[in-house]
Amino acid sequence: MEIRSLDIPEEVLQFYLDSGIEKLYPPQAEAIEKGLLDGKNILAAIPTASGKTLLAELAMLKSISKGGKALYIVPLRALASEKFDRFREFSSIDLKNGKDRGVRVGISTGDFESRDEWLGSNDIIVATSEKTDSLLRNGTAWMEEITTIVVDEVHLLDSANRGPTLEVTLTKLMKLNPECQIIALSATIGNAYEVADWLGAGLVRSEWRPTDLREGVYYGGNINFRGSQKLIAASSKDDAINIILDTLEDGGQCLVFESSRRNSVGFARRAGAKVSQLLDRPTRDALDSIVEQVLENGETEASKVLAQCIRNGTAFHHAGLNSAHRRLVEDGFRENKIKVICSTPTLAAGLNLPARRVIIRSYKRFDSNFGMQPIPVLEYKQMAGRAGRPHLDPYGESVLVAKSYGEMQQLFDNYIDADAEDIWSKLGAENALRTHILSTIVNGFANARDGLMEFIEATFFAHQNDTWGLMEVVDDCIDFLKEHDMLKGDTRLVATPFGNLVSMLYVDPLSAATMLDGLDKAENITELTLMHLVCKTPDMRQLYLRSGDYELINDFVITHAEEFSEIPNQFKDTDYEWFLAEVKTALLVLDWINERPMDDISKSFNVGEGDIHALAELSEWLMHSLSRLARVRGHPAADMAGMLEKRIHYGARPELMELVGIRGIGRVRARRLYDSGLKTVEDIRKADPAVIGKLIGTKTAGKLLREIGMHIDIDPGNPDDVGSKTMDS
Ligand code: ADP
Incomplete structure (x- = not known):
């Protein structure tokens, strides 16, 4: 099928011809025949590099040319950036749709407790499934303007970790925008027809590859x-x-x-x-x-x-x-x-x-x-x-x-010679449902037990399974949420302000309950108490307890016993070992905020830099949540948690907070400046630039001074000379 024969705007056609694409690959042609450009839902289950992204692009651009807006959902942040970079190339396509500009693209992968309303001015928004879920929970207005949804790697519905979120998010989006076109992209899976059926999509299934x-x-x-x-x-x-x-x-x-x-x-x-x-x-x-x-x-x-x-x-x-x-x-x-x-x-x-x-x-x-x-x-x-x-x-x-x-x-x-396995919804488990039941009620997709069951009937889980067995799990979740003051009411279920906050913070209700319960029980609250509480939640990824760890961490626990909110009975082996793994994780994050060198942390915990950053990022979000939850409960630990959140972000002790707040100054450079007596922005302003240059390098010193509003002339011939400084007017 020639790309010239497609019903797409001239500008889009020219864009692809310019990039050397003239003919569609066979699975792409099949998708067109199944209504891709007529607003029909499509599930493309075809191998990698067989042109799935191009399919999605055509559908998105067609919709945008008619004034629409597209949401592209990916499973990983790295993928979001990859797609964002690709779609930015569309900025040269002026669709003449009254906006008199090229196609605009935005990316949303950041903080959970935000609406990112500013993204609404874009034509395409790329987001991870978790971020999409959180935008929905926070009531982001532009979500209702979406006309095309692309779901990349939809076979991840099968993943125990990520699947339920993807599934519930898609269900909500379909309810919110019933007219929306859905393009789902999948690896070749056994039961692609089942996913297509759930989405009301035409199925393109092929093993064809360009190479x-x-x-x-x-x-x-x-x-x-x-x-x-x-x-x-x-x-x-x-x-x-x-x-x-x-x-x-x-x-x-x-x-x-x-x-x-x-x-x-x-x-x-x-x-x-x-x-x-x-x-x-x-x-x-x-x-x-x-x-x-x-x-x-x-x-x-x-x-x-x-x-x-x-x-x-x-x-x-x-x-x-x-x-x-x-x-x-x-x-x-x-x-x-x-x-x-x-x-x-x-x-x-x-x-x-x-x-x-x-x-x-x-x-x-x-x-x-x-x-x-x-x-x-x-x-x-x-x-x-x-x-x-x-x-x-x-x-x-x-x-x-x-x-x-x-x-x-x-x-x-x-x-x-084998066929890929079928995929199965993982929504049936209580720990998956608990969080999504709360958010479904918070967002007004249901307001009673029957409504919840109705919502669940629209999920992929219900498409694959009988849901009668789920009633009991749903009831258990409702009981849990009521018991912890997140839901109230009998025939009519309403989220409490606290429940609303938990949903917006994007934490598992069990995490919220664990943290608050811990605060109530703790007698002597220290940084360790709070860090352990964060590491105890189901939202945190705990480190494994290796042989040799037991004794070391057990000794630590004994000497710090009064700082833990609760210590499980040592004779209940699995509980106690799990607890030690939580403590081990907390110790890693504490090392990070106490400025222990990366290499030392890496060696003593046997992890890579990527792991340390990932654990820091998770614990920062949970510490932020702990601080917010403690504040609404009027608990005095809120401030300590707030400071810890900041310290986790920068990986530094409290005295460095002012310096690390300057862009481009990491914890290592900040420490060097601080220990040489340059403790505040004001100290840096007054200091001799040559001294700063010696401490952190000429180039960085120049940047630092510009960052705090000082104008610098650098003499490139002399690496020690960072020039003279004057205040920017
Ligand atoms: P997938 O998303 O399935 O991994 P992509 O859509 O990224 O695959 O396509 C892989 C490569 O093939 C890209 O470089 C894309 O530009 C190119 N491509 C896609 N469709 C065609 C086509 N019809 N003709 C020529 N090249 C194509």
């Missing part, structure tokens, strides 16, 4: 495909390294999936020793410049390991990396400087990072209940689907690695 994908299993010196084999030269003892060398010699790149972080780091190091021998001079130079940036942006020992790998042309990628490192690795790979990325399975979901060959070195993953378990077919298909860069590689290959003939046969049967 051929060959799926094989390495065994006995060959990559074995159905019907053919490829011999791999054995220059190393490690099969996966041999496959990598073969790919590189052919001009390709590799993505390697490993079961754990530690294995992915280890493999990236080992592979690097061989890969480096194949690098030419220009590539080495390009890699050296990435190495420099890695070292500039890292504070831990792990940065040095990453730098060493990158110098050799390999890298590892997992959630422990800080965001700067993640981006450097991704960009370096996209630009074909880094040749190999070794990753945990997290990379398979979402990020657009294709490679000629994907090697699945381990198809097992650790599960805390069952030990090492084979990954689901859906996950395998997502990893394999990363093989082959459209328009760049002649084909893509995915390779599983087997140790025996029997295992190879099994891998063919269980993965390559």
Whole structure:
């Protein structure tokens, strides 16, 4: 189907022709035939890189040309930025829809307790599903103006963590804007028809890909495909390294999936020793410049390991990396400087990072209940689907690695020839329902038990299951919410002001109850008390208790016993161990706000910088909630929690709060200034610029002074000279 034949505005057509898109891919053409441009709902369950985003773009732009507004929902923040960057290219499209300007795009991923009304002037708004849920809860006005909703990665309805939020958010949006067009994008899943049916959408289901994908299993010196084999030269003892060398010699790149972080780091190091021998001079130079940036942006020992790998042309990628490192690795790979990325399975979901060959070195993953378990077919298909860069590689290959003939046969049967699993709603659990029942009542989508059941009838859960079994769970949730003063009434249910606040803060009602209950019970409230309360909530991610931790943390608990709101009975093993894990998590965040160096925290808790930032971010939001809840209850701990919230944000002690508040001055530089007697903005104003330059570097000193309104002339010839300063008039 020619793109010229589509019923889209001339400006949109020209935009795509200019970017070299002339013909639609077959699944795209099918979506058009099913009414994509006529406002019909569509579920596209097609492989990655088969043009799903383009489908969504066409629907959004068509709707915007008629005065509409689009909401693009993604599961991850990293994906939100990726889409935001892409859609910003539409600023050159003037749709002549009376607005006399290009298409405007906004992104909303930040604080939960805000409406982001300012975003309403955009034509496309990109948001995570959690943020969308929170915008709905906060009654954001522009939500009602949405005419097109795109849901990316809708198969995540199956995720125990994120699925229920996505499901309830979609249900609310459908109720709020019944005329809205929904475009849902999904990986290929077993029961795509069921999701399509729920959404009232036409289904486009296809295995078509723009680049051929060959799926094989390495065994006995060959990559074995159905019907053919490829011999791999054995220059190393490690099969996966041999496959990598073969790919590189052919001009390709590799993505390697490993079961754990530690294995992915280890493999990236080992592979690097061989890969480096194949690098030419220009590539080495390009890699050296990435190495420099890695070292500039890292504070831990792990940065040095990453730098060493990158110098050799390999890298590892997992959630422990800080965001700067993640981006450097991704960009370096996209630009074909880094040749190999070794990753945990997290990379398979979402990020657009294709490679000629994907090697699945381990198809097992650790599960805390069952030990090492084979990954689901859906996950395998997502990893394999990363093989082959459209328009760049002649084909893509995915390779599983087997140790025996029997295992190879099994891998063919269980993965390559298998269909992806069905997905299942996870909304039925009490901990998922509790929070959404409260928000459903707060937002006025229901105001009685019957109304709640009616709302639930509209969810994907009800589409898949009988809901009579859910009555009891709903009743338990209502009882819980009443007991904790979040709901009131019998026939007519109303949220209390407190319930409203809990919903707007976006915390699980159980988290709110846990924190307040803890405040009531605590006798001697200290920073530790509050930090532990935050780490005790179901919204926090707790660290694992490793062997060796027990004794250490137990000793700590004994010496600080009076500071905890409650200590479970030590003889109830699981309760007590869970408690110790909460304390361990609290100790990490306390180390962070007491300015313990990143590298020390990383080593003693065995976590990466990315983990520390993630835990800080979660605890900041929960501490903010604790402070707000304590304040409405008139509890004196509100101020202490407010200060802790700020300290978590900056990772610093109270005396640095003024300095870290200046943009561009992190906790390390602020500490250097403070310890040299520059304790306030006023001190800095009065100080000799050369002294400031010596402390934090000339460039940063210049920026700092500009930031506080001082005009600086810097002499570039003299690195120690930050010039003379005058007040900006
Ligand atoms: P997905 O969202 O399914 O991963 P994208 O929509 O991002 O895939 O498409 C992958 C790449 O293919 C993009 O670079 C996009 O511009 C390109 N593409 C999409 N549709 C077409 C088409 N019909 N013709 C040529 N290139 C296309």
